[in-house]
Amino acid sequence: MAELITYRDAVARALAQEMEHDPSVYFIGEDVAAAGGVFKATKGLLEEFGPERVRDTPISEEAILGAAMGAAMTGLRPVAEIMFSDFLATCWDLVAVEIPKSRYMTDGQVSLPLVIRTANGGGLRFGAQHSQAVENWAMAIPGLKVVAPSNPRDVIGLLAAAIRDPDPVVFFEQKSLYPSKGEVPDGEIVDTLGVASTVHSGSDVTIVALASMVPRAVAAAEELEGLGISAEVIDLRCLVPLDTATVVESVKRTSRLVTVEENPRLCGWGAEIVSIVAEECFWHLDGPLTRVTTPHIPLPSADALEDAFLPSVSRIVEAAQKVVQ
Amino acid sequence: MAELITYRDAVARALAQEMEHDPSVYFIGEDVAAAGGVFKATKGLLEEFGPERVRDTPISEEAILGAAMGAAMTGLRPVAEIMFSDFLATCWDLVAVEIPKSRYMTDGQVSLPLVIRTANGGGLRFGAQHSQAVENWAMAIPGLKVVAPSNPRDVIGLLAAAIRDPDPVVFFEQKSLYPSKGEVPDGEIVDTLGVASTVHSGSDVTIVALASMVPRAVAAAEELEGLGISAEVIDLRCLVPLDTATVVESVKRTSRLVTVEENPRLCGWGAEIVSIVAEECFWHLDGPLTRVTTPHIPLPSADALEDAFLPSVSRIVEAAQKVVQ
Amino acid sequence: MSTTELETTPREMSDADHTSLGLYEQVVRIRTFEERAYRLFMEGLVKGTSHLSLGMEAIAAGFGAAMRRDDYTFCTYRGHAHTLARGTPMAGVMGELLGRASGVCGGKGGSMHLTSVEHGVMGSYAIIGAHLPIANGAAWSAQARGSGQVAVCFFGDGTTNIGAFHEALNLAKVWNLPVVFVCENNLYMEYTAIGEVTAVEHPAADRASAYGLESIIVDGNDPDAVYAVATTAIDRARAGGGPSLIEAKTYRHGGHSRADPGQYRPEEEVAAWMQRDPVPTYRARLLGAGIDEALLTAIEQRAQADVDAATEQARAALPPDLQAAYTNVWADGGSSWRN
Amino acid sequence: MSTTELETTPREMSDADHTSLGLYEQVVRIRTFEERAYRLFMEGLVKGTSHLSLGMEAIAAGFGAAMRRDDYTFCTYRGHAHTLARGTPMAGVMGELLGRASGVCGGKGGSMHLTSVEHGVMGSYAIIGAHLPIANGAAWSAQARGSGQVAVCFFGDGTTNIGAFHEALNLAKVWNLPVVFVCENNLYMEYTAIGEVTAVEHPAADRASAYGLESIIVDGNDPDAVYAVATTAIDRARAGGGPSLIEAKTYRHGGHSRADPGQYRPEEEVAAWMQRDPVPTYRARLLGAGIDEALLTAIEQRAQADVDAATEQARAALPPDLQAAYTNVWADGGSSWRN
Ligand SMILES: Cc1ncc(C[n+]2csc(CCOP(=O)(O)OP(=O)(O)O)c2C)c(N)n1
């Protein structure tokens, strides 16, 4: 049996599954308990697990992640919500300088089994300070695992895997996907981190996408079929650990690569994928490696502008045509 | 006439030159005034320009950059020091979410002529929280200009250009270079941002480097000559604006690229250079595009380990040999 | 109490009366604008999000009236009121809410980032706490330039628990900056009561002594009280007396943002505060003071007419040209990151 | 005063005497260790940097003695003293300073990141303020697990002006956490006097009320006074009485770090504080209380011998194997970021 649920509800289901599974899982954040989250993605958890395990915090992002870090090193498995990924900047020292380095600096004395959940990306007309796609910020930091699901089923399987993982994980929920629906099987779902999935098979070009860019890449692949181009679409699902095997194998077959990311142009994760391919698949390549990204500008607020500058199906189609011809 | 001065003294000379040149230039930071900076790079400025224009601050990085931002939008040209680039994480909201987006979000109403100076990179056995090379963090943010000089002359010319620039600039001083000496002409020096320099000419492979990696790349090029490989070395000097013309022109001649960066492996600036070349020079390439980076680990403190994992001359030589053969 | 009880016969207008009428006009204009903004949001014309100051108008009105034309305002995503209170034309504000090229930020900022530098509105900031240190910077620059300008920084109760608040207040005092920090304490953050996450009863006032500042609390629903405390703090700052931290007690009539009904708030609490709605209570006070009701009615009608006109202009305006997305990243007007 | 004046005839040892001797032993061991660390830094054996607690030993000693074996210590880059005070073997600490494989962190942490989880030393943090929120987390976990453990967090005067301090203190109070925050006020940050950049006279104590906490100041050079205040605060936290913030007044004998001679400090100030050096003053107090000098001499000799032995072991130890750089990024022991 399976049911159709939203990406939003999948978050609550995954958290409930894991809090049920492991009494050491605690969940904190701003407006997450009584209000069920500003995106309503954590509704019902307070009622089900009580105020000890599901707690509202002050507007103190450093205090939130500090609490998670200190608790993780002393026996809890905290999940901390940072409401919008833009706010990771207000606690970036914890994310980039404390949490990822502690195990290494202590040569393994400290373990940090924690998850930072955050709503990432644009498309909701929230303007430049509430719409950034910053998964590349996290990918650049040694010691962080980075996950970004594209559908409700993966939200459950990957969030569960992140919570059970012994290392710190930054879990990016694409806020434009919260209302999207998908089939989810009944019962416990737990995936493995670091496994990409080929969501559309093809032989002419490999399109690598993540999160909100996956449905767009698939739509582009379908359009490309009509144009006589057979595109393979890979949903990375995780940036760290990175499933380079799947990407490299595919590109060696198709000889061409297009990456599709919501990150602004410079130093996005697409550049990392291109660089790996440019070094490891060089002799198999038949065309320039191309990135489709948001331009290197802050995201404008007006709907007309926002729609025009996030990577669109048509921009992906054009890019694929260009590398194939 | 020219004199031999240190990279460290070049910083103070550049600041003095610009504070002399423009009374609206102010300088603030922790221990920068009375103490002349923890790296002694700002000695004498308090004595020369007085406590109104050269100010010590509390240990409050957000307050420091907030002061710089608010002052820049209302008529001053502040230079703010963030002692170690690692500490940019404690004020990352100002660096990544406020300062770079203000002009854009207000459609040009707000101008932010400010400079953030910071000591970047490893090599001093300071451990994982005082040794990061984070110029890639800044490059990933639309709205920031990013500069990183490799020698005393460029420190003066580029810092002067950064201070006169009407946009926000993050100026990375490589702390391992502070004691290094170089020839500096007398009189005012002001360069243009966004102009790379070819510091060693060659025809077999293009080596792109920045800051502390430049002297190592040049040493490697000299060693490669002995091995019959003619390497061209480009000192980028700025990551934004990026002198892609110089890089692309060189790679089209040499057909091969090696980037050398202090950034950890994933999403460093080298990946951006590789991606630009992989798209724009594809049909000219004769070998895999290769990056020499610090491994994707926090930097260890012990001298034996630190020396082994920052990119070394021998690793650059090997990489170049590999792409040429 | 009903207004009629209080009515007395009209009389000659004093300076105080003119100030009062100015304050009344401002609260009414903001009230009328915010009610319209809410309707347009519900109609789907205001996209994304929108944070209203319904019920909190007296704070913007009182400070707006006390500020000098060249003083600086720094506010939050809940900034329509403060932007209007400095004299920013309604059409430009409404245009921005609707994402039109005619908006004060050309549609690139949106409801949360209203800015009008020519009116001293130096920006609306959407990251909690971020603008407090920035307001210090404007005050520092005014001090350095000897311009006599003052920076006024508005923020909410929940903002007192973030680090930037602490860093900003300390530096303001140490540098003796001409800045006035105004905490609009509406008792709630988004959906959580401030009392549940704060170590002290008065989130701002009980922290003042930690920065060597006087503890100041004012009734944020009373335009006269706000105007008085604002005048004192701003004059002191201008005279070199340094920063102030003011906690203004108030309440939002609606939810936090968008369509939030605010059901997490006890009915009695909402009802009690509705009794203290600044618009009718101030209207009653003015009538009680013998001001001619015709003057108040005229103000109300003018506000309606202006909001209608601003709405029409905004509705009629075009969306930004796509090329606008590539402008004003840099001072050269463009967005190129390469040479 | 000279110690002899005070001497009285030796007598039977009381419990209090044993506590005093324990405190004396701790200050002497730390003093001896730090003097050696300084010498080894000047010899170029300690690489990078090193921040000593010379003159500040009484704080680490007093708290170390008051803590339960399973309590948590969170300290800063100036953490040799706190790491030793929990019983971490000197050889492992010295090995870490010298960047040897035998170091408590295998040479990967260094002087600024001493950690010994088995001794409750949960880390030395080199980013100002970062560990205050982290200490809250350990206290929250102890509270959730009902373990009765307490977290003690040490930091400097300059740290009271960074945002993380504010966020941590507020949350600690709101969640009633078993955490004790200890501000080691040595009057200086790196080279700047705390008074020049702080809005209040007592950087920690004058902020306590902003978090609903009691204002507590203790003589940080008096082991007995520190031990007393530490015991009270830790017991209260363990009993569910919530957090404390303690300001311990002290002074560093040397500079901030490395070879800093600390010349930015007035001679008279240094001289006055040297009179209050915790080692000789406490020694004199014990003798005055009639403790047999032979016991003190034995402690001093044992400390010298232990530091000599630790130094020898560290000097003899090997640097870390290069492969060690690739271990312990992840819980699987490795560092791979790809499948
Ligand atoms: C750093 C940061 N954290 C969280 C948020 C999300 N957020 C937006 S408004 C808000 C509540 C703010 O409450 P308050 O300061 O009382 O202002 P009010 O909205 O009541 O005027 C929160 C948590 C944010 N914008 N920035």
Ligand SMILES: Cc1ncc(C[n+]2csc(CCOP(=O)(O)OP(=O)(O)O)c2C)c(N)n1
């Ligand atoms: C966020 C941050 N800013 C600046 C520094 C540089 N720094 C290291 S120690 C120090 C002085 C700290 O003074 P205090 O808190 O009094 O501690 P003390 O060294 O006196 O024990 C500074 C500014 C840092 N490590 N982290």
Ligand SMILES: [Mg+2]
């Ligand atoms: Mg509020």
Ligand SMILES: [Mg+2]
């Ligand atoms: Mg100090």
